[in-house]
Amino acid sequence: MSLIEVRDVEKTYTMGSMAVHALRGVSFTIAPGEYLAIMGPSGSGKSTLMNLLGCLDKPSAGTYLLDGEDVSQLSDDRLAALRNRHIGFVFQQFNLLPRANALQNVELPLQYAGIHDRREKAVTALAKVGLADRAHHRPRELSGGEQQRVAIARAIVNEPAIILADEPTGNLDSRTGRDILQVFDDLNQTGITLITVTHDPDIAAGCHRVLHMVDGKLANDVNNKRPGGEAP
Amino acid sequence: MTLFEGVRSALTSLLANKLRSFLTMLGVIIGVAAVIVVVAIGEGLKADVMQRIQGLGTNLLMISPSSRSGRHGPVVRRGRLTDDDWEAIESKVTNVSAIAPIVQGSVTVKYRNRTHASRVLGSTPDIMTTQNLTLAAGRFFTTSEERSRARVVVLGSTVVEEIFYGRVLLEETVRIKGVPFRVIGVFEEKGGSWGSPDDQVYVPLSTARQRLLGRSTLSTIYVSAASTKVVAEVEESLTQVLRRQHRVRNEEDDFRIRSQEEILTTMSETSAMLTRFLAGIALVSLLVGGVGIMNIMLVSVAERTREIGIRKAVGARRRDIQTQFLIESTALSVIGGIIGGIIGIGISKLVGSALGWTTVVPLWAILVAFLFAAAVGVFFGYYPSRKAALLDPIECLRYE
Numbered sequence: 001m002s003l004i005e006v007r008d009v010e011k012t013y014t015m016g017s018m019a020v021h022a023l024r025g026v027s028f029t030i031a032p033g034e035y036l037a038i039m040g041p042s043g044s045g046k047s048t049l050m051n052l053l054g055c056l057d058k059p060s061a062g063t064y065l066l067d068g069e070d071v072s073q074l075s076d077d078r079l080a081a082l083r084n085r086h087i088g089f090v091f092q093q094f095n096l097l098p099r100a101n102a103l104q105n106v107e108l109p110l111q112y113a114g115i116h117d118r119r120e121k122a123v124t125a126l127a128k129v130g131l132a133d134r135a136h137h138r139p140r141e142l143s144g145g146e147q148q149r150v151a152i153a154r155a156i157v158n159e160p161a162i163i164l165a166d167e168p169t170g171n172l173d174s175r176t177g178r179d180i181l182q183v184f185d186d187l188n189q190t191g192i193t194l195i196t197v198t199h200d201p202d203i204a205a206g207c208h209r210v211l212h213m214v215d216g217k218l219a220n221d222v223n224n225k226r227p228g229g230e231a232p
Numbered sequence: 233m234t235l236f237e238g239v240r241s242a243l244t245s246l247l248a249n250k251l252r253s254f255l256t257m258l259g260v261i262i263g264v265a266a267v268i269v270v271v272a273i274g275e276g277l278k279a280d281v282m283q284r285i286q287g288l289g290t291n292l293l294m295i296s297p298s299s300r301s302g303r304h305g306p307v308v309r310r311g312r313l314t315d316d317d318w319e320a321i322e323s324k325v326t327n328v329s330a331i332a333p334i335v336q337g338s339v340t341v342k343y344r345n346r347t348h349a350s351r352v353l354g355s356t357p358d359i360m361t362t363q364n365l366t367l368a369a370g371r372f373f374t375t376s377e378e379r380s381r382a383r384v385v386v387l388g389s390t391v392v393e394e395i396f397y398g399r400v401l402l403e404e405t406v407r408i409k410g411v412p413f414r415v416i417g418v419f420e421e422k423g424g425s426w427g428s429p430d431d432q433v434y435v436p437l438s439t440a441r442q443r444l445l446g447r448s449t450l451s452t453i454y455v456s457a458a459s460t461k462v463v464a465e466v467e468e469s470l471t472q473v474l475r476r477q478h479r480v481r482n483e484e485d486d487f488r489i490r491s492q493e494e495i496l497t498t499m500s501e502t503s504a505m506l507t508r509f510l511a512g513i514a515l516v517s518l519l520v521g522g523v524g525i526m527n528i529m530l531v532s533v534a535e536r537t538r539e540i541g542i543r544k545a546v547g548a549r550r551r552d553i554q555t556q557f558l559i560e561s562t563a564l565s566v567i568g569g570i571i572g573g574i575i576g577i578g579i580s581k582l583v584g585s586a587l588g589w590t591t592v593v594p595l596w597a598i599l600v601a602f603l604f605a606a607a608v609g610v611f612f613g614y615y616p617s618r619k620a621a622l623l624d625p626i627e628c629l630r631y632e
Contacts, residue, residue: 051626054545056625056626056629057626076549080544080548080549080550081547081549083545083546083547084546084547085547089545089546091629095538095541095545095629096542097542099244099248108542108543108546109546109547111237112543112546112547112552113547116234158547
């Protein structure tokens with residue numbers, strides 16, 4: 001069964017009196033363990049698609065099945081629970097809580113999951129991204145690359161099926177960016193589905209599959225043949 | 233997230249903006265402190281008045297003139313008490329142990345170059361019984377001195393303090409309204425601050441009337457019933473005698489008889505009302521403090537929009553966000569309430585020792601002020617927290 005199934009999804013915003021059709025009927029499926037990029041020019045609807053896939057938003061029409069569950073009809077609180085259990089977010093601006101240290105930031109999803117013994121899991125997640133020794137540093141005491149690693153640790157701490165990354169290397173220099181992508185590769189090897197929204201063709205080139213968005217539609221669905229890219 | 237964690241994270245974020253948190257709390261601090269100080273002074277006043285009135289005789293009835301409207305319209309007729317009334321009571325009312333007719337007025341008392349503004353009370357020796365007075369030194373004036381308009385005076389302890397610097401100087405001459413009087417006795421201190429008998433000078437009734445006040449009517453007549461049991465009975469026969477004396481038939485009485493119990497009730501009701509009124513005003517300042525909290529919470533929600541977005545993205549439900557901000561606003565008001573309570577109790581104690589007022593901080597005042605402060609935090613925190621909870625996570629994450 002596919003992990004993600006998007007069928008004829010449309011999204012329309014009203015801005016003032018104007019209706020903006022951000023998505024005009026998009027359909028695709030994503031299998032567990034895929035490593036996939038969504039590309040497209042500004043205004044192509046890729047951010048909207050990202051928000052929908054991340055359960056931050058609901059489609060205006062069409063259906064979105066996440067792990068077999070129809071997300072289109074769920075309440076805000078149910079969506080929050082889905083995000084908590086199934087999805088980890090990695091943002092371009094890292095989006096860490098500035099007053100909390102690395103460990104506390106990583107613990108945040110566990111807190112909302114109602115898990116009490118959080119310390120150990122958070123430490124493990126930080127260790128996975130190679131930041132075990134930075135656990136008690138605050139975000140501003142960390143470099144950009146380190147902050148993004150903390151964000152990745154936060155994304156994986158609750159063992160989600162999917163990681164959604166929005167321009168994850170956009171605020172990093174190219175070397176640090178490559179390190180982050182290496183972390184993603186490693187995570188994908190462990191079976192996590194990775195979906196990246198990006199402008200950067202280099203990142204897209206490293207992915208197994210690229211969805212090209214144009215004008216709110218899926219223009220192209222390219223499979224990069226790469227050995228060992230299939231899901232375990 | 234457990235409540236404990238919520239409180240800890242709320243405190244962390246309040247500590248991140250120490251000055252702002254403190255200024256926000258200030259409204260609540262002042263409000264709670266004001267409530268407690270007002271109630272403490274009010275309760276102290278009540279206790280003081282009670283003590284003073286209880287110092288008077290327990291079987292005491294006080295007759296005073298009162299005004300009434302005229303028979304054919306709103307013309308006010310002032311009642312008068314006369315010597316005839318006094319004599320009528322003396323001859324016709326039974327079960328009475330003492331009757332003290334009284335005239336009172338403001339005077340200045342002068343000894344050498346010391347002057348003190350006080351009150352003179354002219355009466356008969358029976359006043360000793362009715363007012364429960366005790367002499368510290370000397371003697372009280374006699375019936376014959378009263379008849380002969382003798383210029384003798386017995387001084388209250390405050391007056392002694394003021395003009396004699398606390399020394400007991402019997403047989404000295406003091407001038408009351410310029411008239412020389414011989415000091416024959418000094419009273420023991422009776423306590424109570426407002427209008428206490430300590431700050432009075434006692435002279436014979438006839439002397440006070442003719443030499444000092446120039447008045448033929450009486451201010452008050454004090455009547456002591458023979459025992460507590462007969463107080464009601466005596467009050468009833470006093471009413472009848474005075475009605476006959478004043479030819480009161482179907483109209484209002486032109487006099488009032490109050491027992492000590494009535495005075496106690498009236499006094500405590502009046503002071504309780506005043507206290508409640510002032511405490512109410514103080515509570516309004518608490519409400520104003522609440523508006524301050526709401527204002528800052530709204531600012532805080534706006535500032536932390538991105539944080540709200542992050543929390544929602546990783547799985548915070550509406551309730552989680554709402555609880556977080558509600559805990560913060562409640563923590564502000566509760567901490568403010570605690571600080572205000574401590575300050576309020578401190579000020580009450582300070583007022584008590586610095587001004588010599590009796591202050592009593594009742595537990596209920598602390599509880600009411602504190603619970604009200606907490607309620608203010610919840611009430612004024614509700615709207616900002618609700619606003620935060622309903623924010624759209626996508627908008628929040630986009631917020632710069």
